[in-house]
Amino acid sequence: MRHLSSRTIPRRVVGSLAAALLCAAGLAAPAVASSDTQDTDTARSPAADGVRARGSEGPRLPDGLALTPPMGFNNWNATHCRADFDESMVKGIADIFVEKGLKEAGYEYVNLDDCWALPQRDADGKLVPDPKRFPGGIKAVADYVHSKGLKLGIYTSAGTKTCNSAGFPGALGHERSDAQQFADWGVDYLKYDNCNNQGVDAKKRYIAMRDALKAASETTGRPIVYSICEWGENKPWEWAADVGHLWRTTGDISDNWGSMLAIMKKNLPLARHAGPGRWNDPDMLEVGNGGMTATEYRTHFSMWSIMAAPLLIGSDLRKVSPETFDILGNREVIAVDQDPLGKQGHVVSSEGGRWVVAKEMKDGSRAVALFNETGSPKTITTTAKAVGLPAADGYSLRDLWKHESYNVAGTISATVPAHGTVLVRVAADGQWQDKPPAVDLGAADPLVEAGKSEKLLTKVANRGSTDARDVRVSLTGPSGWRLKATSPTRASALRTGEVLGTSWQVTAPRDAKPGTYALDLKASHRAPGGGRVQLRQPVTARVVVAPPAGDTALSGLPWLSTTNGWGPVEKDTSNGESAAGDGKPLTIGGKVYAKGLGVHAESTVEYYAGGACEKLTAQVGVDDEKPDKGTVAFQVWADGKLAAATGVLTTADPAEAVSADVRGAEVIRLVVTDGGDGIDSDHADWAEPVLGC
Numbered sequence: 297m298r299h300l301s302s303r304t305i306p307r308r309v310v311g312s313l314a315a316a317l318l319c320a321a322g323l324a325a326p327a328v329a330s331s332d333t334q335d336t337d338t339a340r341s342p343a344a345d346g347v348r349a350r351g352s353e354g355p356r357l358p359d360g361l362a363l364t365p366p367m368g369f370n371n372w373n374a375t376h377c378r379a380d381f382d383e384s385m386v387k388g389i390a391d392i393f394v395e396k397g398l399k400e401a402g403y404e405y406v407n408l409d410d411c412w413a414l415p416q417r418d419a420d421g422k423l424v425p426d427p428k429r430f431p432g433g434i435k436a437v438a439d440y441v442h443s444k445g446l447k448l449g450i451y452t453s454a455g456t457k458t459c460n461s462a463g464f465p466g467a468l469g470h471e472r473s474d475a476q477q478f479a480d481w482g483v484d485y486l487k488y489d490n491c492n493n494q495g496v497d498a499k500k501r502y503i504a505m506r507d508a509l510k511a512a513s514e515t516t517g518r519p520i521v522y523s524i525c526e527w528g529e530n531k532p533w534e535w536a537a538d539v540g541h542l543w544r545t546t547g548d549i550s551d552n553w554g555s556m557l558a559i560m561k562k563n564l565p566l567a568r569h570a571g572p573g574r575w576n577d578p579d580m581l582e583v584g585n586g587g588m589t590a591t592e593y594r595t596h597f598s599m600w601s602i603m604a605a606p607l608l609i610g611s612d613l614r615k616v617s618p619e620t621f622d623i624l625g626n627r628e629v630i631a632v633d634q635d636p637l638g639k640q641g642h643v644v645s646s647e648g649g650r651w652v653v654a655k656e657m658k659d660g661s662r663a664v665a666l667f668n669e670t671g672s673p674k675t676i677t678t679t680a681k682a683v684g685l686p687a688a689d690g691y692s693l694r695d696l697w698k699h700e701s702y703n704v705a706g707t708i709s710a711t712v713p714a715h716g717t718v719l720v721r722v723a724a725d726g727q728w729q730d731k732p733p734a735v736d737l738g739a740a741d742p743l744v745e746a747g748k749s750e751k752l753l754t755k756v757a758n759r760g761s762t763d764a765r766d767v768r769v770s771l772t773g774p775s776g777w778r779l780k781a782t783s784p785t786r787a788s789a790l791r792t793g794e795v796l797g798t799s800w801q802v803t804a805p806r807d808a809k810p811g812t813y814a815l816d817l818k819a820s821h822r823a824p825g826g827g828r829v830q831l832r833q834p835v836t837a838r839v840v841v842a843p844p845a846g847d848t849a850l851s852g853l854p855w856l857s858t859t860n861g862w863g864p865v866e867k868d869t870s871n872g873e874s875a876a877g878d879g880k881p882l883t884i885g886g887k888v889y890a891k892g893l894g895v896h897a898e899s900t901v902e903y904y905a906g907g908a909c910e911k912l913t914a915q916v917g918v919d920d921e922k923p924d925k926g927t928v929a930f931q932v933w934a935d936g937k938l939a940a941a942t943g944v945l946t947t948a949d950p951a952e953a954v955s956a957d958v959r960g961a962e963v964i965r966l967v968v969t970d971g972g973d974g975i976d977s978d979h980a981d982w983a984e985p986v987l988g989c
């Protein structure tokens with residue numbers, strides 16, 4: 297049996313309307329002051345195998361392999377066990393690596409995952425490649441891949457069978473012979489999984505294969521990169537530095553924002569365990585598989601790179617868009633991942649979903665990721681000092697997605713779109729004078745009713761060491777929208793730290809349907825050399841409908857956005873954890889409620905109130921369907937103000953009445969936290985929520 301609980305990760309479902317979040321009190325991320333605080337450090341106690349754990353100059357395998365994080369491809373995320381995982385796919389990927397310049401960009405390994413073998417070994421105990429998928433055998437595939445100047449990887453499990461339910465043979469008890477077979481085929485990389493491990497100690501199992509690979513590769517002279525895949529269950533970062541070259545730190549990734557985010561958050565605190573030849577592996581890339589937006593995939597790729605993660609492409613490159621190649625082929629971002637100093641970036645700050653992660657680079661510069669976890673644009677700020685740079689009059693800043701260079705005075709700041717990442721490289725290189733100043737352009741996403749006007753504030757902030765001259769800002773929108781500046785849109789010069797703030801009246805057409813509309817915010821200033829520096833920032837206006845006067849059941853109104861710990865937020869049923877509509881009747885303390893919202897911590901649900909409402913009431917509690925566990929706390933926020941809160945409630949508690957004064961609030965936010973003990977079993981009900989307007 298597969299051990300499911302260890303292989304699944306919490307999934308935060310982000311409502312499709314998340315872009316319109318008017319985030320006042322960001323609850324998306326726990327506040328983290330610095331990295332490296334969450335895992336237990338056993339560095340001072342010798343590990344069972346006599347190996348001591350690790351600072352960033354700690355031990356590693358003596359073979360000199362994987363001195364930078366491995367790069368390549370693995371079919372799993374694209375195909376799982378499907379029939380299109382076959383010889384022609386593997387060869388096709390190798391061809392594309394060469395043709396599209398990915399090989400030159402550093403992608404090297406073409407790796408086969410589970411399902412390449414037949415379920416039975418042959419009479420000699422040898423593994424047999426599936427003849428349907430690999431009619432020429434594995435050696436032929438290896439030869440082909442090698443002929444392109446690339447390397448081949450393979451997969452098996454440190455158990456009696458692999459993870460797939462079809463039950464392909466695992467290597468437990470067959471380490472020597474299987475490793476020899478891989479080496480004989482010309483394999484350069486082994487991913488060694490954890491399923492069906494029969495409870496045998498992980499260190500023992502993974503060390504047995506390390507030794508078998510070493511012996512086998514000595515007979516062929518071909519070194520083999522060793523990828524430990526036990527999902528972080530035994531904290532391999534504490535003992536595996538000289539067992540494997542990389543180790544998974546989490547369960548499997550899937551192609552959605554919540555999965556990627558949860559994995560990132562588990563991997564970030566492990567920074568100090570990574571180094572040349574010994575990498576934290578937050579699992580393979582999903583870029584190009586279709587489940588996230590381009591902005592989210594750029595975040596995924598930026599954050600994997602700043603975490604010095606292995607970059608194993610997980611999409612079928614024969615079918616992906618040019619945009620996917622642009623992301624995966626971004627050499628300036630790859631250079632962050634592949635920096636020879638081999639540091640994993642660490643968390644400099646994290647508050648309200650605004651993350652700053654910095655990575656020391658060999659040339660003394662710092663890669664800095666400004667990552668916005670929330671559903672609305674956020675200005676994220678840090679300083680040269682906070683990311684570890686020496687004091688200087690100015691710094692060079694390179695934007696690794698825009699491919700532009702600027703100067704900054706010491707503040708590193710950008711307005712980052714919802715779920716986006718601005719990735720920069722900042723250097724105290726004395727070369728800043730000839731570059732234009734870094735100017736940040738930003739605005740919130742406005743909510744507006746059809747035919748009505750809302751105020752919007754745009755800001756142009758000079759973060760450079762030099763003046764920004766002749767600054768101009770403009771805002772345009774789709775036809776029928778009126779966008780009128782009510783304060784100046786020009787400044788003759790902005791000195792370091794100065795801001796041109798402009799107020800706008802945004803009027804939606806009378807017949808505008810509810811939904812999102814793209815506004816175009818632009819600014820420009822004169823570059824030192826004479827030309828103009830152009831800036832652009834997308835702004836999403838959302839047309840909303842005011843709630844009706846009188847008392848209305850909240851579950852009958854459209855929400856603005858949701859986030860949820862497991863599955864989607866449900867209307868009038870409890871939360872069933874996966875698909876929409878899989879809940880049961882809302883029940884708290886034996887009482888069944890016909891109306892309400894069934895959520896799972898951590899959860900937020902936002903509604904537009906348009907300043908026209910007075911009171912929100914509800915009966916709240918943990919749903920009875922989780923009799924043993926489940927501890928949560930409920931909050932109601934009126935814009936940025938906490939309007940009502942419960943203490944921690946458990947399944948033992950009856951429903952608690954909540955009443956929140958929401959007078960004047962534009963947006964009402966219902967929040968459920970985990971009660972401080974993780975989100976397990978946290979099924980929370982907002983029963984009979986009524987909005988009085």
Ligand code: GLA
Pocket residue numbers: 303372409410451458459460489525547548
């Ligand atoms: C486990 C691993 C995955 C993949 C599958 C194959 O789940 O963690 O990366 O290799 O097995 O069955």
